Amino acid sequence: MMARRGEPDGDSLLRKVRLILDAFDTGAPVLGLSELARRTDLAKTSVHRVASEMVEVGLLNRQGRRYELGPLLFELGQRVPRTRDLRLIAARYLEDLAVTTRETVVLGFPGDRNVLFAEKYFSQRGGGVTFTQVEGRVPFHCGASGKALLAFGDPSIRDRVLGSTLRQRTRWTITDPAVLDAELAQIRRQGYAVDRQELVVGYGAVAAPVFSADIAVATLTVVGPIDRVPVARLAPVVTAAARALSRDFAGVNKS
Template structure:
């Protein structure tokens, strides 16, 4: 049964409904929206209807999906747009140099957001289609780099929450994850081996603004050719160069 928090504001309910969607569930019915948000079905219907009216959601019969207005608004965030534009050449260069799939990732409210992907010719566009556009912070190299070098409040929140298992190699012990993040800080990059997708691993380097990681450059590929000694230097060098370019634009 849905347990709706008393006195929740409309904006909080809108945020709950937006957060109910993910790459695996881009379209949701009313019952599922109510279940995922904990809102009463009548409340979920009322708020979703208002969101459709203003363009935050689209409705197809009795099912809902995120509206294009959200993408349009996201493109207006100056820092996000600038970083994506500047990062394009680094993503392309890394894909050519490493011959693996390269990703630009941002920290979301609850998950890591993969906002740009460059597929190598060797990867054939296959490698990263196995991963959603949003994944938990604790599972992948991108998330671990953001936790290690990003906002301490985010790190504390993730370490305090349940660490759900994605594969048999996913780190679910907070103490072990904290140690992994400390190692990432010492070496300047984060690594994951089959913690997100079986058979694949990744190396991620932070991109900074004012000393805090605001994004990562991540190279991912099959675990049998994940040569950290080869990949880590080029990924971290690209991260430092992108940081320098990004900060020069924001000075």
Template sequence: MGSGLDGDSLLRKVRLILGAFGTGAPVLGLSELARRTGLAKTTVHRVATEMVGVGLLNRHGRRYELGSLLFELGQRVPRTRDLRLIAARYLEDLALTTRETVVLSFPGDQDVLFVEKYFSQRGGGVAVTQVEGRVPFHCGASGKTLLAFGDPAIRERVMASPLRRRTPWTITEPARLEAELDRTRRQGYAIDRQELVVGYGAVAAPVFARGVAVATFTVTGPIDRLDVPRLAPVVTAAGRAVTRDFESVND
């Protein structure tokens, strides 16, 4: 990209700029990008201009949004594509069985990513639509599942960072979160009781690849009908089924 910057430094800046965008901030101006990345406005302008030139960003006047090239590249990642296709077979069945909203989540670099959702007639998707498409790892059943069974590097990074509160029930003490992760490993699934959205809870189970959780199935609904003994067996069964099917196509 002929910017005069060394490759590693330029890639770090590109990563910071891409990470500044979120579901709640799909379009950002230069000043907001500089604030979110910690980079100088002149640097953001120079790097963002090059990113527009190669399709990583789109520009509308003085504001920027993520470019469609990112979506196209994301669809080419084999593991992501295969997992989504396999999981699609089970999302509807799980929603019909539980009569609640079902979410497929992947671990992102900094957050849990909600990548597929199936809204049952009774579930309505209310709990999911009250949050962004990405949430902190320590908030909710999906994140706790990924921390308990996923990449240890993610767990170490989360534990070393402040655990910010989303609701009065969010776990913000590292020792308490560690105890919750131990419980999750023992029982094979995680439970969220209003830790992410007030009035809602969830049960989540892992999907594995080579012994590491790479996704989760999560059933979410109003806290007053969070029947864990009923939900946990079907959610964990779905996770095992997707694990089996995914591993069979990746042997």
């Protein structure tokens, strides 16, 4: 029998596991069998079989007839040395930036297909917590963090993104690869990236790269309502913090 479009061969269990894991996001943290099949383009019988095995080993949890990501994934993520070390070192920089800018600050890492936000510090304004609609993972091409990682990060990721379809999130999202490539060149010249409602309407951001061996391995990003993101004031503060974090991280790697 011919496999469905996009479905790996029968012996490609790991690729099926990857497709199922990628189907979940912050907008859809719990998914039923039919939705998993639609998002992965796998047959329902295949999704059910693989998802059942993933539940048994802790990669997924089952809630009735629906599934969510399992605790083992978090545990495994904590074991990645570079990510763990950088998160620990970055904590004080995130807090300092949140206090200084009075906006939300996030630490982003490059994933395989998306930017992953590992830590988030919320600012205090008017006695309350400022809410940001930044998701746990977002596409590289829309948002300050992603553009900073594309400009200064692994060239293979940049080539893959520029060669792919750039999906629109808002009417300000860059969807033309040539326009994005030109902006990445500008980001490399100025040392930071800016988002003006490209990811979430009404919100903007300024991001600077955190380096390891001349490659961006993370970003520090200040996020806030668009009318509270003065680039000229925020960019020097964010880039200075990212440079200091890069130095501290390099010192840990040498020890």
